[in-house]
Amino acid sequence: MRTLRVLFLLAVLGTLVVACGSTPEPQVMKETVVVTEKETVVVTEKETVVATKEVVVTATPAPVDERGTFRTAHPVGWGGKESFDPLSPVRWDPIIQFVYDRLCGRNEKGLPVPHLAVSWEADATAQRWTFKLREGVTFHDGKPFTSADVAYTFQHIFDPELESPVAAVLDIVDSEAIETPDDHTVVFNLESGHADFPLLLTDYRVRMIPEGGLDTIEENPIGTGPFKPEKVDVYGTSVFVANDDYWDGKPGAAQFEIIGISDMEARVQALLAGQINWLFSLSPEQTALFEGNPNFTILEVPTGDWRNFIMNVNEPPFDDVRVRQALKLALDRQEMIDVVLQGHGSMAYDHPVWPGDPYHLELDRPQEIEKAKELLAEAGYPDGLTVELFTSDIYPEFIPMAVVYKEQAAEAGINVEIKQVPSDGYWSKVWMVEPLVVSSWAQRPADQILNEAFRCGASWNETYFCSEEFDQSLDDARKELDLAKRTELYQKAQQVLVDDGGAIIPFFKNVIEVMDARVKGIPIIEYDNIPWHKIRIEEQ
Amino acid sequence: MLRFIAQRLLLSVLTLFIVSLVVFAGVELLPGDLADAFLGREATPTRLETLRAQLGLDRPALERYLHWLGDAVQGDLGVSLARRAPIAELIGLRLRNTLLLGFTAALVGLPLALVLGTIGGLTRDRKPDLWISTVALILMTLPEFVTATFLILLFAITWSIFPAVTIVPVDAPIKELLPNIVLPAVALIFVMVAHNLRMVRTNVIDVMASDYVQMATLKGVPRARVVLRHALPNALLPTINLVALYIAWLVGGVVIIEQVFNYPGIGTLMIQAVHDRDIPLVQGVILVIAGGYVVLNLGADLLTMVLNPRLRSMRG
Numbered sequence: 027m028r029t030l031r032v033l034f035l036l037a038v039l040g041t042l043v044v045a046c047g048s049t050p051e052p053q054v055m056k057e058t059v060v061v062t063e064k065e066t067v068v069v070t071e072k073e074t075v076v077a078t079k080e081v082v083v084t085a086t087p088a089p090v091d092e093r094g095t096f097r098t099a100h101p102v103g104w105g106g107k108e109s110f111d112p113l114s115p116v117r118w119d120p121i122i123q124f125v126y127d128r129l130c131g132r133n134e135k136g137l138p139v140p141h142l143a144v145s146w147e148a149d150a151t152a153q154r155w156t157f158k159l160r161e162g163v164t165f166h167d168g169k170p171f172t173s174a175d176v177a178y179t180f181q182h183i184f185d186p187e188l189e190s191p192v193a194a195v196l197d198i199v200d201s202e203a204i205e206t207p208d209d210h211t212v213v214f215n216l217e218s219g220h221a222d223f224p225l226l227l228t229d230y231r232v233r234m235i236p237e238g239g240l241d242t243i244e245e246n247p248i249g250t251g252p253f254k255p256e257k258v259d260v261y262g263t264s265v266f267v268a269n270d271d272y273w274d275g276k277p278g279a280a281q282f283e284i285i286g287i288s289d290m291e292a293r294v295q296a297l298l299a300g301q302i303n304w305l306f307s308l309s310p311e312q313t314a315l316f317e318g319n320p321n322f323t324i325l326e327v328p329t330g331d332w333r334n335f336i337m338n339v340n341e342p343p344f345d346d347v348r349v350r351q352a353l354k355l356a357l358d359r360q361e362m363i364d365v366v367l368q369g370h371g372s373m374a375y376d377h378p379v380w381p382g383d384p385y386h387l388e389l390d391r392p393q394e395i396e397k398a399k400e401l402l403a404e405a406g407y408p409d410g411l412t413v414e415l416f417t418s419d420i421y422p423e424f425i426p427m428a429v430v431y432k433e434q435a436a437e438a439g440i441n442v443e444i445k446q447v448p449s450d451g452y453w454s455k456v457w458m459v460e461p462l463v464v465s466s467w468a469q470r471p472a473d474q475i476l477n478e479a480f481r482c483g484a485s486w487n488e489t490y491f492c493s494e495e496f497d498q499s500l501d502d503a504r505k506e507l508d509l510a511k512r513t514e515l516y517q518k519a520q521q522v523l524v525d526d527g528g529a530i531i532p533f534f535k536n537v538i539e540v541m542d543a544r545v546k547g548i549p550i551i552e553y554d555n556i557p558w559h560k561i562r563i564e565e566q
Numbered sequence: 567m568l569r570f571i572a573q574r575l576l577l578s579v580l581t582l583f584i585v586s587l588v589v590f591a592g593v594e595l596l597p598g599d600l601a602d603a604f605l606g607r608e609a610t611p612t613r614l615e616t617l618r619a620q621l622g623l624d625r626p627a628l629e630r631y632l633h634w635l636g637d638a639v640q641g642d643l644g645v646s647l648a649r650r651a652p653i654a655e656l657i658g659l660r661l662r663n664t665l666l667l668g669f670t671a672a673l674v675g676l677p678l679a680l681v682l683g684t685i686g687g688l689t690r691d692r693k694p695d696l697w698i699s700t701v702a703l704i705l706m707t708l709p710e711f712v713t714a715t716f717l718i719l720l721f722a723i724t725w726s727i728f729p730a731v732t733i734v735p736v737d738a739p740i741k742e743l744l745p746n747i748v749l750p751a752v753a754l755i756f757v758m759v760a761h762n763l764r765m766v767r768t769n770v771i772d773v774m775a776s777d778y779v780q781m782a783t784l785k786g787v788p789r790a791r792v793v794l795r796h797a798l799p800n801a802l803l804p805t806i807n808l809v810a811l812y813i814a815w816l817v818g819g820v821v822i823i824e825q826v827f828n829y830p831g832i833g834t835l836m837i838q839a840v841h842d843r844d845i846p847l848v849q850g851v852i853l854v855i856a857g858g859y860v861v862l863n864l865g866a867d868l869l870t871m872v873l874n875p876r877l878r879s880m881r882g
Contacts, residue, residue, distance in 0.1 A: 102838060108649075189610070261649075262735040262830075285733050288838055292731045292828040295715075299722045299730030451597070 093268070093280040094563040096545070097302040102288040108260050110247035111240065112233040113183050113190045120284050121258060124266050124558055125166075126233035126249035129157065129176070130224050132555045136383045136471065138224040142171065142234055142250065142273075143212075152219035152507055159210040163273045165236050166254045173206035178237040180204055192231045195474065198223070219505035221512055225471045230554035252277045252559035261286050268559075278547055278562030297322075297540060303563065304541040306553055309422065310368040316540045325539040328372050329552050330380030330469030332535070333423050335415065335431065336488045337528040341461035343413070347526055348405040353413075354530050355401070356438040357431065358393035362532040366426040370536040376527065377520035378467065378475045380534045385472040385516040389524065398438035410439025416456050417464040420449035424464045427532070458488050469534075469552060472516050476500055480523060489528030496522045574867050578860045585856040586638070589849050590631045599623055603843045604647050634849075643850035648842040653850040656835065659736050661854065664824070664831035666743065668816030671751045675758035676809060682759065683766025684798065690771055698763065705760040714753040714826045721749060736830040750827045754820060758812055765808050769801035776800075803874055810866030814859040 100120045107116040112126050130138040130146075143157045163171040183192050184201035203215035216223060226232075236248055247255055250273070253266035263285045268277040285302060287293045294312050296302045316322040337344035337353065344350055354376050363371040372381055375389040402410060417428040425446065432442040447456055457463055465488055470478065477500060478484055482492035496519050503515035523529065541548065547560040596603060601617040618624060625633075637644065643653035686698040705713070722730035732746040773779060774797055782792045824833035832851060839847040 189612075259735060263733060287731060287733070287828045288834060288841070289825045289828060291715075292826060295718050295722070295826075296731040296733070296828070299718070299726065301729060301731055301733060 091280045093278060095281040095283055096279040096304070096561055096563060097283040097285065098304045098306075099285045099287040099293045099296060099302050101290070101293070102261055102286040109244065110255075110258070111182075111243050112231055112235065112249075113179070113188065113192055115189055115191055117231070118260060120264065121247065121255065121266075122231070122233060123251075123554070123556075124253035124282060125247055125251045125255055126235065127251050128228060128230075128233055129159075130227045132225075132228040134382070134549065134551050138228050143224075143227075146224055148221070148223070148507065150507070152221045152223070152505055153216045155214045155216065155223050157212045157214070159212065160273055161210055163250055164271060165250055166248045166269060167236075169236060171234070171236075171250050172209040173212045174209075175234055175237045176212045177204050177206050178239075179234050182235065182240060183232075190231075192229060195229050196226060196232070198226070218501075220473075221504060221507050222471070222473050225473065228471075228555075253282050259286075272559055274557075274559060277559035282558070297542075300542070303545050304539065304548075306539050307537050308540055310370060310538070313538045313540060321543050323541050323543050323545070325541070325548065325550060326370060327537045327539060327550050327552060328380075328382060328534065329537050330378075330382060330534055331467070331537075332374055332378055332380070332469075332531055332533065333421065333427060333464065333466045334374075334378075334532070335427075335530040336457075336463045336465050337530070338461040338490055339492075339528040340490050343405070343407070343411060344461060344528060346405045348401040349407070349411070350528055351525070352398040352401040352405070352438065353435065353440065354391075354524075355394040355398040356435040356440055357530055357532055358434050359391065359532045361393075361434065362427065362430055365430050366423050367533060367535060370538060371533040372536065374531040374533050375524060376529060376531045377523045378470075378479060378529070378531060379472045379516070379520055380469065383472050385513055385520075387517040387520040387524075391524075393434065395438045398440075402439060407439075410441060412441040412443060413462050414443045414445050414460070415462050415464065416445045416447055416460045418447050418449040418452050418456070420452050421466050423535075424466070427464055458486075463488075473500070473504065476516070476519055476523075479529075480527065491523075491527050491529075493522055493526060496526075570871065571868065574864055578864045581860050582853075582857060586635055586853060587631075589852050590627075590634065593845055593849065594627055600647075600845050603845055638850075638853060643853070644846045646839075646844055646847040648839075648844040648847070653847055656847065657832065657850060657854050660830060660832045660835045663736070663743065663829065664816075664820065664833065666740065667747050667750055667754070667824075667829065667831060668813065668820065670747055671754035671758060671816060672809075672813055674751070675755040676762065678755070679759045679762035680766055680802070680805075683763035684770055684793070684801075686763060686767040687770025687774065687801070688793065690767075695767075699767070702760040702763055705756045706764075708756075710753055710757060710822050711826050713756050714750070714823055717749045717753055718826075731828040732830060733828070734830075746827070746829065750820075750823050750829055753823050753826075754816065758816075762805065762808065762812065765805055766801065769804055770797065773797045773801040799873075803870060806870050806873070807863075807866050810862045810869075814862045 108118050109116045110121055110125075111117055112122045127142050129141060129143040131141045133139045140160070142160055142163060144160045146155060146157045148155050159171070159173060159176070165171060165175075180196075180199070180201065182188065183190050183196060184199075198216045198218065198220050200215045200217050205213040205215070207213065214223070220226070234250065235243065239248055242248075247258075252269055252272045252274070254269050255264070256267045257263075257265045263283055266282040266284070268280050268282075270276050285296075287296060290312075293302070293305060294308065294315065297305050298315065313324060316324055335353075337350055339345060339350070344353075359373045359375075363369060363373065374380070375387070375391045377387060379386045381388070399410075402408070415428050415431070417424045419425055428442075428444045428446075432444060435442050457465060467475065467479065478486055480487060480489070480491050480496065481500065482494075482497055499515050499519040499522070503512050503519070506512040506515060537552070539548070542563075544563050544565065545561060546564055547562050548556060549560075593600065599618070600621060600623060601614050605613055605617065622630065634644065641654055643657070645651065646653050646656060649656065682698050682702075686695045689695045718730045721727045728749050729746055730749075732743075734742050734746060774793075779792060779797055782796050783789070787796075820831065821833035821836060823829070824831045825837060828834070832855065836848065836851050838844075839851060
């Protein structure tokens with residue numbers, strides 16, 4: 027018995043020795059490593075190719091020219107998302123923007139602008155869209171970009187085994203009917219008319235890959251983008267070299283380095299110490315570290331990211347529209363922005379279309395306590411009512427929002443009991459389950475967000491809102507080719523949400539960027555539409 | 567004496583065994599399972615099913631536990647869910663880095679603690695002791711991330727002597743890692759020295775007041791000899807255990823320092839694993855750290871026995 031135990035101990039000690047001793051060589055390979063079933067974790071039905079952590083694409087690094095190196099950091103911990111395929115649900119986000127291009131980009135006004143496509147027009151039904159592609163564009167390996175690549179990319183998007191998140195966004199495209207009459211023309215046939223189809227193509231994930239590129243995409247990602255990958259290390263430093271043949275001109279920086287730093291404070295320290303040049307999205311407290319410092323420039327960017335309180339319109343008391351309106355009227359939006367965001371936000375009016383969107387409906391909705399009380403009395407709550415509000419610390423604004431709203435609603439006789447729950451399981455057990463919950467959305471164009479969040483029966487319709495009038499406005503708007511009329515229809519839909527809907531939306535967030543004062547060329551625009559090739563570093 | 571060693575060995579093994587049980591059972595008690603936890607918001611029925619089949623989650627818990635333990639003992643800690651690489655490999659690299667940091671800190675910190683503690687003990691309540699004790703108290707109470715941030719502010723931002731944050735890759739050669747070790751090591755040294763010196767000081771005071779020291783002094787033995795040959799060896803014995811604990815803490819618990827400096831060690835691996843909900847990796851790291859603690863503790867016990875003749879002659 028004792029011998030057994032001693033042997034067991036020796037085995038354990040042996041393990042420790044092994045753990046301490048092994049220092050494997052860094053893996054620098056060009057060919058793919060395919061791990062057998064027993065060791066791989068396959069998350070899609072198709073066998074996933076395991077990417078090695080370090081991918082060297084060019085044999086020797088090119089010397090950096092006088093344009094210099096632009097450095098930034100990413101938060102690591104992408105939780106298994108390491109694919110270099112931009113359409114994949116497990117794509118590695120940092121690489122997508124630099125290496126690949128979209129057909130259309132988006133400008134500061136939220137309108138589509140030509141990128142790989144130079145022009146587009148629809149037929150009278152807005153169902154048949156003809157796109158003319160840019161000529162003279164080449165991929166990083168020199169191969170010319172043609173309509174065949176677009177067709178190939180779209181086949182990949184609609185591949186059911188891929189489960190691409192983009193497939194739902196582009197649902198309206200008839201995947202069987204994409205025509206390529208010549209090398210620089212693509213015709214999309216939609217399943218129903220959609221006047222804003224080009225806007226759908228500006229989604230940050232709809233990026234073009236070369237025909238046949240999927241076979242080698244994990245160890246040799248090739249796109250038409252402004253930067254070519256030289257060394258990609260998902261957990262450490264990745265290096266990208268300027269694509270001097272880029273269709274929109276030579277990039278301003280010779281090299282991009284993106285470094286994995288998991289701790290937020292550590293990223294800020296790195297920026298302070300000059301180890302990186304730029305950070306996107308700092309909190310107001312962190313921004314304070316850079317204020318007044320001439321070595322740094324601070325940029326405030328309004329975005330369409332929003333937070334809200336959801337009321338389930340089928341659950342009492344929220345099934346009474348007067349109660350819903352009362353809760354909305356009890357909200358003091360400016361105070362929310364001042365306290366929760368420290369002023370770094372813009373007002374929302376209980377609809378999700380942000381001021382930067384061409385279809386935004388501007389309203390005036392101050393807090394109206396008396397009106398709120400009246401409505402509650404009418405609805406049968408003359409002495410006010412008590413509601414439970416669920417929140418968690420999943421986003422930094424969630425708890426402050428609940429606390430501030432509690433104070434504001436109390437004035438109208440609404441007693442809000444805050445129920446703070448763990449963030450683990452929030453999206454599966456609380457969101458869309460409890461009747462009054464704090465929620466959050468990233469920016470999307472009007473048509474997308476109105477459909478995704480409020481169309482009757484949509485999977486993420488968090489308020490369970492169901493209005494035929496609303497759905498009809500959306501359907502009509504999609505088919506309407508005249509911009510003024512289309513705007514009217516979208517605004518009509520927004521008004522329905524304001525009057526009837528179950529979402530209390532107080533604000534859109536601003537994002538604060540901080541950069542080394544020598545960095546120039548970054549416009550005030552959201553992250554996904556930053557023209558990376560226009561960034562340059564000037565010596566002072 | 568042999569029996570004593572054998573007893574300690576068995577206890578260590580038992581400890582590790584219990585740790586493995588706790589680590590495994592803890593995961594079983596989670597609502598849902600490994601697959602739920604890892605996929606989280608990305609979970610779709612197909613993905614959950616595939617992942618579960620891959621990990622063999624349909625087998626009974628006991629079978630999975632024995633399988634896992636058996637593999638672990640042979641050095642195979644499984645595969646990381648998030649990084650799809652063998653866990654032993656991931657841990658190995660980072661363990662090297664953490665040990666480098668830890669032992670550097672210990673190498674400088676321990677002698678420093680010894681010297682300062684002895685001075686403090688010998689000059690008790692006089693100026694040198696007052697200075698040393700006060701500074702130690704301050705350093706003990708300041709949280710590590712405060713001292714770390716202060717060090718970065720001073721030596722990386724105001725004067726660009728050292729890098730603020732480590733940006734070299736995990737497998738970088740030691741030469742490249744060295745400049746990045748200085749500031750984190752200093753932050754660690756502050757804490758280590760503060761705690762250890764107080765222990766040394768107390769022991770020195772105790773020992774200096776003991777009979778045999780008085781006897782030696784009365785006999786006319788020069789003070790230096792009294793201190794060095796008679797007092798210190800006895801004062802330092804109890805310190806060995808504390809030191810062992812500190813080294814174990816260095817290996818497993820420098821999470822905060824590593825995070826603040828973005829140092830690629832076991833601490834940051836642990837945090838990333840928890841963040842990714844990569845439970846096999848978390849389990850692997852815990853096992854290794856527990857193993858480290860146990861081994862170091864065992865080493866401390868054996869060393870104490872070797873150095874202390876009294877223990878050697880104990881029955882058994």
